[in-house]
Amino acid sequence: MTTRKKLLTSTALTLFLATPTLAETISVTEASEAAITDALAAAAASESATRIVLAFEGDVEISETLAYDGRSALALIGSGQTVSTANNVTLLAATQGADLHIAGLTLAGPGGWTVENRGDVNGPAGKGIFVDLRDDQTGTLSFVAEDVTVSGVASYGIHLSDCTLADDCGGGQTGDGDGSEAGISVTLRNVTIDDVGNGTFDGDGLRVDERGAGAIAAMITGSTVSKAGADGIELDEGGAGDNTAMVIDTRLVENGAYCTPALFEDAIPDPDEAEFEQGEVTEADIPGPVTGTADDSCVEREVDLYDDGSVEAYEFGLDLDDGIDFDEGGAGSVQATFLRSVISRNLDEGVDFDEAGDGGIDVQFIDTVAEGNTDDGYKNSEEDAGSVTGLMLRSSATGNGGKGVVFEEEDGGDLVVHVYDSATSGNDDSDDTGIEAVQEDDGTGALTLVNSDIADGTDLEGVEVK
Ligand SMILES: [Ca+2]
Ligand SMILES: [Ca+2]
Ligand SMILES: [Ca+2]
Numbered sequence: 001m002t003t004r005k006k007l008l009t010s011t012a013l014t015l016f017l018a019t020p021t022l023a024e025t026i027s028v029t030e031a032s033e034a035a036i037t038d039a040l041a042a043a044a045a046s047e048s049a050t051r052i053v054l055a056f057e058g059d060v061e062i063s064e065t066l067a068y069d070g071r072s073a074l075a076l077i078g079s080g081q082t083v084s085t086a087n088n089v090t091l092l093a094a095t096q097g098a099d100l101h102i103a104g105l106t107l108a109g110p111g112g113w114t115v116e117n118r119g120d121v122n123g124p125a126g127k128g129i130f131v132d133l134r135d136d137q138t139g140t141l142s143f144v145a146e147d148v149t150v151s152g153v154a155s156y157g158i159h160l161s162d163c164t165l166a167d168d169c170g171g172g173q174t175g176d177g178d179g180s181e182a183g184i185s186v187t188l189r190n191v192t193i194d195d196v197g198n199g200t201f202d203g204d205g206l207r208v209d210e211r212g213a214g215a216i217a218a219m220i221t222g223s224t225v226s227k228a229g230a231d232g233i234e235l236d237e238g239g240a241g242d243n244t245a246m247v248i249d250t251r252l253v254e255n256g257a258y259c260t261p262a263l264f265e266d267a268i269p270d271p272d273e274a275e276f277e278q279g280e281v282t283e284a285d286i287p288g289p290v291t292g293t294a295d296d297s298c299v300e301r302e303v304d305l306y307d308d309g310s311v312e313a314y315e316f317g318l319d320l321d322d323g324i325d326f327d328e329g330g331a332g333s334v335q336a337t338f339l340r341s342v343i344s345r346n347l348d349e350g351v352d353f354d355e356a357g358d359g360g361i362d363v364q365f366i367d368t369v370a371e372g373n374t375d376d377g378y379k380n381s382e383e384d385a386g387s388v389t390g391l392m393l394r395s396s397a398t399g400n401g402g403k404g405v406v407f408e409e410e411d412g413g414d415l416v417v418h419v420y421d422s423a424t425s426g427n428d429d430s431d432d433t434g435i436e437a438v439q440e441d442d443g444t445g446a447l448t449l450v451n452s453d454i455a456d457g458t459d460l461e462g463v464e465v466k
């Protein structure tokens with residue numbers, strides 16, 4: 001049962017509204033899938049911004065996706081209810097690129113997904129929230145989630161897609177696909193994303209695909225992303241536009257284990273890497289692509305060939321994922337600030353920032369901890385034109401399997417890193433693994449260390465310590 005009324009709006013406020021259409025409020029008073037579906041259909045038909053208030057007590061189980069096919073902004077406001085499904089479907093989708101504001105809701109998929117119990121075998125894997133931008137979209141898509149929990153879906157927890165290839169859109173630097181002129185703004189406040197993306201390859205907690213013109217701007221506060229099958233957060237920005245993020249009071253924990261190492265141990269050839277003299281072996285002599293596993297895309301196989309076609313080297317590895325992963329391609333920079341955040345026990349890097357094309361990396365880690373990640377704690381890699389500027393203030397990298405902190409700058413451009421009141425220890429179980437700073441090709445490199453304890457040492461190339 002739904003009732004509709006115009007939202008009371010003062011004359012003074014009206015003067016400040018950018019659009020002539022006022023937001024309507026639809027109150028859903030019955031706890032049922034049909035009532036919510038009706039409200040979404042009414043909102044789509046109204047062609048004005050709509051606020052749907054879930055004004056019922058109790059939870060709702062749905063069998064199909066709650067789809068909003070309108071283009072006008074939609075707010076879906078709950079008061080702590082759970083919307084769950086036992087089916088492998090996307091819970092909430094804005095199919096026409098509408099601005100979406102969701103608050104006070106838990107969205108729960110069936111759970112129990114693993115690489116051995118996949119959700120993508122008989123059709124697409126369900127997501128938590130999906131916003132698909134239109135090919136002709138302009139401006140900035142605004143997505144806001146506050147006091148929201150997403151769990152138990154086979155694919156992405158939250159997916160915002162401005163990419164013509166939809167789920168086949170690869171990473172931002174090398175990924176294919178084109179996009180609209182629009183950019184994407186994403187805000188998460190007090191959001192929990194847990195146990196998502198464990199039923200398909202590359203199922204991130206939060207995933208943004210931004211192609212064509214337009215930038216990504218992310219504001220993430222007081223949130224937790226844990227046990228996502230792939231990256232906790234992946235922001236892929238291809239084409240013109242920056243990748244900008246503020247991450248405050250946020251935890252990224254135990255993400256990236258869809259390709260569970262124990263399940264693939266026996267499938268990886270032994271030895272898992274080898275090098276050869278020119279003319280020694282052909283590709284037919286080395287182990288071929290791995291087949292017959294729960295998901296063969298988990299096993300990466302890299303082969304380097306000499307000019308004469310003989311094999312120079314091969315390497316097999318598992319595709320595990322990061323706490324937070326930015327890929328920035330084309331024009332534009334990575335600009336990120338972390339404040340009071342924890343990046344812990346992710347299966348690849350903790351922070352993995354890659355910037356290519358024009359533009360640099362400008363990052364600040366303040367009161368932030370990276371510990372126990374399988375590879376590097378913080379990895380920042382920049383190439384082509386552009387510089388690297390980094391700050392670590394009262395931050396630490398401890399017990400990571402790779403380096404503690406990496407800043408790499410290639411091609412034209414400088415590297416300037418300041419480390420104050422920070423510490424690294426126990427990374428990679430060896431020496432010179434606390435901070436790696438590399439400046440290559442044209443440019444200068446400077447690392448300033450003040451009142452910091454880099455117990456496992458530094459590894460510098462083209463960089464002076466001040
Ligand atoms: Ca775009
Ligand atoms: Ca870009
Ligand atoms: Ca660059």
Ligand SMILES: [Ca+2]
Pocket residue numbers: 409410411412413414439440441442443444
């Ligand atoms: Ca350089």
